[in-house]
Amino acid sequence: MSNANFAIPKAYNEPVKAYLPGSxxxxxxxxxxxxxxxxxxxxxxxxxxxxxxxxxxxxxxxxxxxxxxxxxxxxxxxxxxxxxxxxxxxxxxxxxxxxxxxxxxxxxxxxxxxxxxxxxxxxxxxxxxxxxxxxxxxxxxxxxxxxxxxxxxxxxxxxxxxxxxxxxxxxxxxxxxxxxxxxxxxxxxxxxxxxxxxxxxxxxxxxxxxxxxxxxxxxxxxxxxxxxxxxxxxxxxxxxxxxxxxxxxxxxxxxxxxxxxxxxxxxxxxxxxxxxxxxxxxxxxxxxxxxxxxGGKDFIFAHPTAQVEPLVAAMVRGAFEFQGQKCSAASRAYIPASIWPQVKEGLLNETAKLKMGDPRDFTNFMCAVIDKASFTKISEYIDYANASEDAEVLCGGYDGSKGYFVKPTVILAKKPDFKTMVEEIFGPVLTVYVYEDEKLEETLKICDTASPYGLTGAIFAQDRNAIVMMEKALSNTAGNFYINDKPTGAVVGQQPFGGARASxxxxxxxxxxxxxxxxxxxxxxxxxxxxxxxxxxxxxxx
Incomplete structure (x- = not known):
């Protein structure tokens, strides 16, 4: 048997191929x-x-x-x-x-x-x-x-x-x-x-x-x-x-x-x-x-100084990629009232552009949820929101005639403890709660305590003092925490993945x-x- 001390080849992250037309x-x-x-x-x-x-x-x-x-x-x-x-x-x-x-x-x-x-x-x-x-x-x-x-x-x-x-x-x-x-x-x-x-x-x-x-x-x-x-x-x-x-x-x-x-x-x-x-x-x-x-009930929390365009992009990608079936997918968002009109406009405009269907059609952004049980569970949450006086379904829905398709759905919750703000759904459903700017600290506490989970979360802000304060206030809410980025996409060797609490x-x-x-x-x-x-x-x- 060899007595040499062998060195393992250096590990590296596999480059992601683009799958461009003609490649x-x-x-x-x-x-x-x-x-x-x-x-x-x-x-x-x-x-x-x-x-x-x-x-x-x-x-x-x-x-x-x-x-x-x-x-x-x-x-x-x-x-x-x-x-x-x-x-x-x-x-x-x-x-x-x-x-x-x-x-x-x-x-x-x-x-x-x-x-x-x-x-x-x-x-x-x-x-x-x-x-x-x-x-x-x-x-x-x-x-x-x-x-x-x-x-x-x-x-x-x-x-x-x-x-x-x-x-x-x-x-x-x-x-x-x-x-x-x-x-x-x-x-x-x-x-x-x-x-x-x-x-x-x-x-x-x-x-x-x-x-x-x-x-x-x-x-x-x-x-x-x-x-x-x-x-x-x-x-x-x-x-x-x-x-x-x-x-x-x-x-x-x-x-x-x-x-x-x-x-x-x-x-x-x-x-x-x-x-x-x-x-x-x-x-x-x-x-x-x-x-x-x-499990997880992953969040995006925006500060009044957050830039709207990257925030919207993070909400759309974070909530709807792979039909929201990532452990890390954004499922709830806390948006300050001062920027909500611009965020709402951008969110609904971008969501409306998302195409859904068979993955063999490379123009599709989304496909179907995994099975009938999942489809039924998610559709029941959407039905509940549609019937509730405490929420408004801004866009979305579902169609199970051929495949288990749930459309990208955005729910506006009037209360921070609304059902879809606190329960894990595991589908393309993002619930938004709009908070008054002066209630930032109070809403951070709500974000921390509203869910039993602690997997992923993201904050958006331009004010560095605000970032420091929010990072500290939410220190136990997520094992993977993101600043000015969506709460998904952890890379091996760069962002080791996992959460505590019920996660x-x-x-x-x-x-x-x-x-x-x-x-x-x-x-x-x-x-x-x-x-x-x-x-x-x-x-x-x-």
Whole structure:
């Protein structure tokens, strides 16, 4: 075995391709979109590198054309989930003992495959299956996912280099072991990159993983599993099990060998998992690490000195890109009365220009929300606002005749605690509350306390003293805080992502902080010349 101290290639953020007319990436993507739209894929369960077909299947449809079936996925049950746990444990020792440079090379190769020959395939699957535009798919399933792979390898290297101080005659070392058991990862539909990160971040640190993808993102997630296989990931390191959440709770979360849980999804689900783990705490071989990024009620708060044009742009992009289905999407806005007329005019004018439809039409800014349940939930909020005397729907609506289309909707709330100002909607609905300029500090307190969440938020102001004051007043409202920018678009390595309060454990995906959760350090002290003394000097007689 080599004794060299290898240096990992420097991590970098993958450049975002523009997909301009006539560009080779646009031509390749359109060709791949046509190909994927013309076939139907059967997605297997993958355990220990083997494919399993249960015959119990669900469907992946285009949200913008819900009669078009892209794929059918096999649903894992009790037998498959227990088999996955056994497979993860069986692969653990060899994976943990693989020399670091070889383990790292798998994920670095995966990043290059992703941004090279797999780019169009991953983006097309994300566009069709999750109804994302070309740009939204590019920044997600190509760039951010590659960034996670490259930066997490670099972060791991930095962790491994951290060693304790030594004293005379003593050599102190720290080794960073994987957790003592398997890691369970449950990922959401909205970002292909999150699915890839939730399963690979623990694996990079030497853990083996059971991955439950969101059923509505099963196609792009399955392709990522195939990509990892091509990159050389050994069988059993990541086990792919589309299944019901209730079965995960029943057969895996209570397994004594579960050592970690990596999650992005709803606050309610994560709270339920935390309770379940607490109920089973005496069973586990070690205390499970629980890492979760959950809900949000993300805000934009404008000061009277805010510039109107960039504020409007941030509101439109922050609220309506990817149909507001980002954990970080702007869902509420606090606008001072002095600039509201100009903001309202600009907001409604710009929103009216947004085109919505099939992602294969590259002129569309928005597509469909993910499924019928989401469509129904969002439309009920819009109906509630339309019927209420405490709100006015300035624009928006919905149409579910062919796809799950919710139009970009702006609600003007007459009260700061109106339902759509405080509850998570997860759709293209922005609620605005207009405050009197002299009530700035009072309204900042309302913003801080109106929601149980603490994920993202943005402030807009030109007055530097105001920025200082607002930043301090809102210090606990957001784990990712933006000044004169929209509250979305965190970049791996630049703005590590995560929030506290009801928004999760704030373990910051895209940073070393997250990777620390997947290791169990062992400190080793070696004495070169061991002492033979038993008595201590202070024991000598006077």
């Amino acid at each position: 080779p990436e646009r031509e390749a993507l359109k060709k791949e979109l046509d190909r994927q739209a013309s076939i139907q894929v059967e997605i297997p369960i993958i355990i220990g590198g083997k494919e399993y077909h249960t015959g119990n299947k669900g469907k992946c449809v285009m949200p913008h054309d819900f009669n078009h079936v892209l794929a059918e996925y096999n649903i894992a049950g009790e037998e498959e989930l227990k088999l996955a746990a056994d497979a993860a444990m069986a692969a653990k020792e060899e994976w943990a003992n693989m020399p670091w440079e070889h383990r790292a090379s798998i994920f670095l190769k995966a990043a290059d495959l992703l941004t090279g020959p797999w780019r169009a395939k991953m983006n097309a699957a994300t566009m069709l299956g999750q109804s994302k535009t070309a740009f939204q798919a590019e920044i997600d399933s190509a760039c951010e996912l590659a960034d996670f792979l490259r930066f997490n390898v670099a972060f791991a290297e930095q962790i491994y280099k951290q060693q304790p101080e030594n004293s005379h005659g003593v050599w102190n070392r720290t080794e960073y072991r994987p957790l003592d058991g398997f890691v369970m990862a449950i990922s959401p539909f909205n970002f292909t990159s999150i699915g890839g990160n939730l399963c690979t971040a623990p694996a990079i640190m030497g853990n083996t993983v059971i991955w439950k993808p969101a059923q509505t993102a099963a196609l792009s997630n399955y392709y990522f599993m195939q990509l990892m296989k091509e990159a050389g990931l050994p069988d059993g390191v990541i086990n792919f099990v589309p299944c019901r959440g209730s079965d995960v709770s029943k057969y895996l979360l209570s397994d004594p060998r579960m050592a970690g849980f990596h999650f992005t999804g709803s606050t309610a689900v994560f709270s339920g998992v935390w309770s379940l783990v607490g109920e089973n705490i005496a069973k586990y071989h070690s205390y499970p690490r629980l890492v979760g990024e959950t 999760g454990t704030n373990d910051k995906a895209g940073s070393m902080l997250n990777l620390y959760r997947w290791i169990s350090p062992r400190t080793i002290k070696e004495s070169f010349v061991p002492s033979t003394d038993i008595a201590y000097p202070f024991m000598c007689e006077e």
